[in-house]
Amino acid sequence: MINLSDKILEETIIKRPNKSYKGTFGRITLIGGNKNFAGAIIMASSAAVYAGAGLVTTMTDKNNKTALNEALPEAMYADYKKITDNKALIQNADVIVIGPGLGTNESSEKILRNVLKLIGKNQKLIIDGSAITLIAKRKIKLPQAKIILTPHQMEWQRLSGIKIDEQNYTVNKKCQEKLNAIVVLKSHRTEIYTNDKCFKNTVGTPAQATGGMGDTLAGMIAGFIGQFKQTEQAVSAAIYMHSKIAEELSKNQYVVLPHQIINNIPYYMKKYQKK
Ligand SMILES: NC(=O)C1=CN([C@@H]2O[C@H](COP(=O)(O)OP(=O)(O)OC[C@H]3O[C@@H](n4cnc5c(N)ncnc54)[C@H](O)[C@@H]3O)[C@@H](O)[C@H]2O)[C@@H](O)CC1
Numbered sequence: 001m002i003n004l005s006d007k008i009l010e011e012t013i014i015k016r017p018n019k020s021y022k023g024t025f026g027r028i029t030l031i032g033g034n035k036n037f038a039g040a041i042i043m044a045s046s047a048a049v050y051a052g053a054g055l056v057t058t059m060t061d062k063n064n065k066t067a068l069n070e071a072l073p074e075a076m077y078a079d080y081k082k083i084t085d086n087k088a089l090i091q092n093a094d095v096i097v098i099g100p101g102l103g104t105n106e107s108s109e110k111i112l113r114n115v116l117k118l119i120g121k122n123q124k125l126i127i128d129g130s131a132i133t134l135i136a137k138r139k140i141k142l143p144q145a146k147i148i149l150t151p152h153q154m155e156w157q158r159l160s161g162i163k164i165d166e167q168n169y170t171v172n173k174k175c176q177e178k179l180n181a182i183v184v185l186k187s188h189r190t191e192i193y194t195n196d197k198c199f200k201n202t203v204g205t206p207a208q209a210t211g212g213m214g215d216t217l218a219g220m221i222a223g224f225i226g227q228f229k230q231t232e233q234a235v236s237a238a239i240y241m242h243s244k245i246a247e248e249l250s251k252n253q254y255v256v257l258p259h260q261i262i263n264n265i266p267y268y269m270k271k272y273q274k275k
């Protein structure tokens with residue numbers, strides 16, 4: 001197990017090349033946010049934008065369109081029930097995030113299946129929240145892609161069958177290998193399982209135990225892997241920075257909210273970029 005430190009940020013966050021445009025920094029499509037969970041997909045999308053994603057499209061329930069536009073005018077909108085009419089939004093994305101606030105009813109399942117069918121093997125796919133629960137409960141097959149799963153311990157129990165109090169390095173690693181994906185097992189000290197390495201987060205605080213904190217992390221990871229070449233390194237850097245910001249803010253705050261983390265991402269990226 002490799003302990004993460006500030007080093008991961010300095011190694012990952014490069015100075016932006018002058019010769020660049022929005023396309024240089026990742027085209028990201030996020031799918032989720034049913035009519036009760038607009039916040040989840042808005043937080044995920046905001047985190048991706050604030051982490052530097054070049055172009056962000058949010059596919060969500062049509063009731064969330066105004067809220068999305070008001071909260072995040074940088075994001076484009078599409079109706080998540082019209083995936084098959086908007087195939088290009090999935091197929092042309094560098095990174096796809098599915099799950100924050102998606103819900104687990106039949107309609108959510110249909111959206112998930114439609115998205116998974118369109119994923120190409122070179123695309124990066126982050127599967128979070130409700131999408132993990134659906135895959136576990138409905139035994140949905142994962143597509144061929146560069147997959148990153150971001151379960152909390154209960155979602156990991158559902159997906160892996162390993163009970164929370166029996167989750168440990170050996171069994172988690174075995175299951176990660178079977179899934180052939182990067183597994184971000186979230187807890188107060190998140191662990192990242194990749195094919196050949198395992199990283200442990202060393203920062204974070206109970207001040208960040210608030211709904212939407214994981215949705216925010218999923219968007220941050222998307223922003224980072226859309227920009228920075230080395231996927232495992234970018235995933236680890238996003239996780240470390242998410243908690244690092246929370247820890248810093250918690251010096252003066254009893255609780256730290258997801259949107260406060262989001263607002264701080266650009267400042268921390270500047271502070272820790274490669275010298
Ligand atoms: N504002 C919003 O729209 C929000 C939407 N959310 C969405 O709601 C959906 C359901 O996600 P939830 O995680 O709330 O519900 P889940 O039912 O999937 O998981 C929560 C259950 O897991 C248990 N649990 C055990 N260990 C845990 C751990 N380490 N971390 C978290 N839970 C643990 C909890 O006690 C609880 O019973 C997701 O799609 C999520 O994205 C949530 O993120 C909350 C905020």
Ligand SMILES: Nc1ncnc2c1ncn2[C@@H]1O[C@H](COP(=O)(O)OP(=O)(O)O)[C@@H](O)[C@H]1O
Pocket residue numbers: 129151152186187188189190203204205206207208209210211212213214215216217243
């Ligand atoms: N006590 C804690 N200490 C450190 N980090 C925490 C703590 N509680 C929660 N977190 C972090 O907050 C996030 C919670 O994710 P998740 O449960 O998916 O939230 P949500 O689905 O509500 O957005 C994870 O990144 C987790 O590591």
Ligand SMILES: [Mg+2]
Pocket residue numbers: 128129152214215
């Ligand atoms: Mg979550």
